Amino acid sequence: MKKLLFLIPVLLILSCSKQAENENKKLNMLACEYVRLGLTIGQYDTDFVDAYYGPDSLKPKDSVVTDEFPKDSLLASINLLMNDLKDISRNAEVDSNRLRANWMYKQLIAFGERIRIVSGEYLPFDQETKQLFGVVAPTYDDDYFDKQIDLLDSILPGSGSVSNRFQRLEKKFVIPEDKLDVVMKTAIAEARKRTMAHYKLPANESFKLEFVEDKPWSGYNWY
Structure with a gap:
């Protein structure tokens, strides 16, 4: 049995x-x-x-x-x-x-x-x-945005207008130009490692990262 x-x-x-x-x-x-x-x-x-x-x-x-x-x-x-x-x-x-x-x-x-x-x-x-x-843009009235601004006003650190405090906080997350290459390559290596934990990548899979300025787009893939 x-x-x-x-x-x-x-x-x-x-x-x-x-x-x-x-x-x-x-x-x-x-x-x-x-x-x-x-x-x-x-x-x-x-x-x-x-x-x-x-x-x-x-x-x-x-x-x-x-x-x-x-x-x-x-x-x-x-x-x-x-x-x-x-x-x-x-x-x-x-x-x-x-x-x-x-x-x-x-x-x-x-x-x-x-x-x-x-x-x-x-x-x-x-x-x-x-x-x-697969999405539809939501529609909000002015009252919705007023409440969001009030929420930001209550949680943003420092003094001054909501706009100025938001910009000061945002600047803290900007990667210094002299560290940009190292940070991006480190992030790419980590992303590759995490991907390979789930998917087998081709042995010759790679890409080259280049930095540009004064472009209308934030990023572009060239094959």
């Missing part, structure tokens, strides 16, 4: 392991389709893909030969992929697979909205941000 009871959990573990393996394979296949679809859309919308540094095998094999934007076929491809991802996003055995599938599903919602925008179809602002980013 003890042997039988021992055998049952072993079979369950093996079954779960096999299910997780099949789940991973299916999700990886869908992820490749996701990348192919994104790159295909990028052939028609030059602002769609900022940078791609994945394998050439996922790039579209055929170049665009028409100026006609295939809205309907692209939306159909998006819907098919979303349907395939829906089950994994809700029922995946592995938590990371469920999160990964859900992330791609939400991205595909944005894919569809971007396609409609390029086609000249526009939604009201709040509906558009919901489709593109």
Whole structure:
């Protein structure tokens, strides 16, 4: 009897392991389709893909030969992929697979909205941000902001106006320029260490950090 009871959990573990393996394979296949679809859309919308540094095998094999934007076929491809991802996003055995599938599903919602925008179809602002980013900007009246200022007034140290005290506090968190390189490299090394505790990174994975001034953006990735 003890042997039988021992055998049952072993079979369950093996079954779960096999299910997780099949789940991973299916999700990886869908992820490749996701990348192919994104790159295909990028052939028609030059602002769609900022940078791609994945394998050439996922790039579209055929170049665009028409100026006609295939809205309907692209939306159909998006819907098919979303349907395939829906089950994994809700029922995946592995938590990371469920999160990964859900992330791609939400991205595909944005894919569809971007396609409609390029086609000249526009939604009201709040509906558009919901489709593109999954959020709606909150609306507050003046009383709300007055209360927030009063709250800051009660907790900020020192004397003077709320604005001046906030700026003085903010300056304490500014990294001195002569220490910026060391601080950033230390933070990057720690981030890499924490990431590797959960994910296996490629052996040659790396990037170069450079500091610039007088730019309209706070940061930029160049591949």
